[in-house]
Amino acid sequence: MHEARFAWGALTRRLALGLFCASLALPPGAALAQTRDVVVFAAASLKNALDEAGAAWMRETGKRVVVSYAASSALAKQIEAGAPADLFFSADLDWMEYAASKGLIKPESRVSLLGNALVLVAPKEAPVQVALKPGVDLASILGGNRLAMGHVDAVPAGKYGKAALEHLGAWAGVKDKVAQADNVRAALLLVSRGEAALGIVYKTDAVSDPNVAAVATFPEESHPPIVYPVALTKDSANPDAALFLGFLRSDKARPFFEKQGFTALSKASTGS
Template sequence: MNGRIIHRAGFVVGAFARVLLIGLVWASLVVPSEASAENRDVIVFAAASLKNALDDAAAAWMRDSGRRAVVSYAASNALAKQIEAGAPADIFFSADLDWMDYAASKGLIRPESRVSLLGNSLVLIAPKDSAVQVELKPGLDLAAALGSNRLAMGHVNAVPAGKYGKAALEHLGAWAGVRDKVAQTENVRAALLLVSRGEAPLGIVYKTDAVSDANVTIVGTFPEGSHPAIVYPAALTKDATNPDAAQFLAFLRSDKAKPFFEKQGFTLLNKAGS
């Protein structure tokens, strides 16, 4: 009888211990959530063309604040879709207004935090030793310059640089001649790489991309009026929980970050709400 009582008592104590242990485990996961949110990295989803400048800016912010921003780079369309699918991000930094507008229409960003931060220009590039000469003006015959080769550019219906490039070629009357010769890439840096490696004789990228790669040369700059203005908006995401995210976005708008963007050829706009 005593043995049975001891056995049952042991069962009760063991069950109580397990319940207590489970409670402690949940407490360890739930209770410190606010503290962990304060200490974790700021997650930034940013257009691929921002890589050099944004890496430098993030490193400077870490030196100044002791906090870290981790940046995931891809085409703006891909990033917007990932955020829509639930990917965790604190900041979305797009290479065009359309994909930020898309994110806003889906309720994925905090509208009051949105700022049009940067401007850029669109250029035609070739491998650094290329002797090709092209004048970017109405009547442009880019097909003749390409011959049987392909023109590298971002996907013309999704990637911002590809959309700008198609618009510019249409404006100059060159799109019909090259539309079947385009090597469309998943982002602008992939188009840059094709030209840098000599796998494509010409490509359309941002000026900032061309500046970042010593293996390419700028053949010409597309006239501003040939395509929509290139604007890079940034905003906090709706689900951002890291209080440092707003601080990093403010840093990107500050004079401290300005040299990193200007070094790569960006222009600073810093217009809130657009």
């Protein structure tokens, strides 16, 4: 009996050693690529639509998407620092160009997927009437209150907002009243809580929060076109990432984005 137990134990150890050696023979990251979730780094303004798209893809495939939401600037820097993302979904072209210039994406996978609009929001219970045209005196409308925006030097919504205010001749009057936030959803929250009288966010953000109202839309010509590009990251070894990107480009995903107010820029693919 003792010999039988010894023989069984020895066989078990040999099998374990064999499996370990076999795992060493796999290409680096192969086992991980077969099992791990699809990790997406996405602009904060995409949250509602992308959460719904990810849930739909999981119902269809049984595979899970994990999304990290933040400002596109922060996400690009995190990917550059080695964060393990499979997809980068930016709220502007500049930060995707930055990622491309650093060799962080697979350029052949890149597509400009969505468009958006820029709006001025106020707390829903404190509606404001504003005509966003050249010469608008936004400073007088604000009085002693604050204007919430994404960081104007880094966050795409903040950059678009500053450009629009400069175009309308309003930036000089409000620049000292700006409450700069780490991302567009943080700026939205300041207005939603009544901590800022007005805010500059995307149309899709205004739709997502019942406590705010869009009081005016910035003219398209007042800022660069709002474009959301998406691409696979260079270091992604997850085969499901390309499948999810195909799903995002398909007719199946388009309703989730259009419901939030995005416009589709890319012709839908047939992939799922």
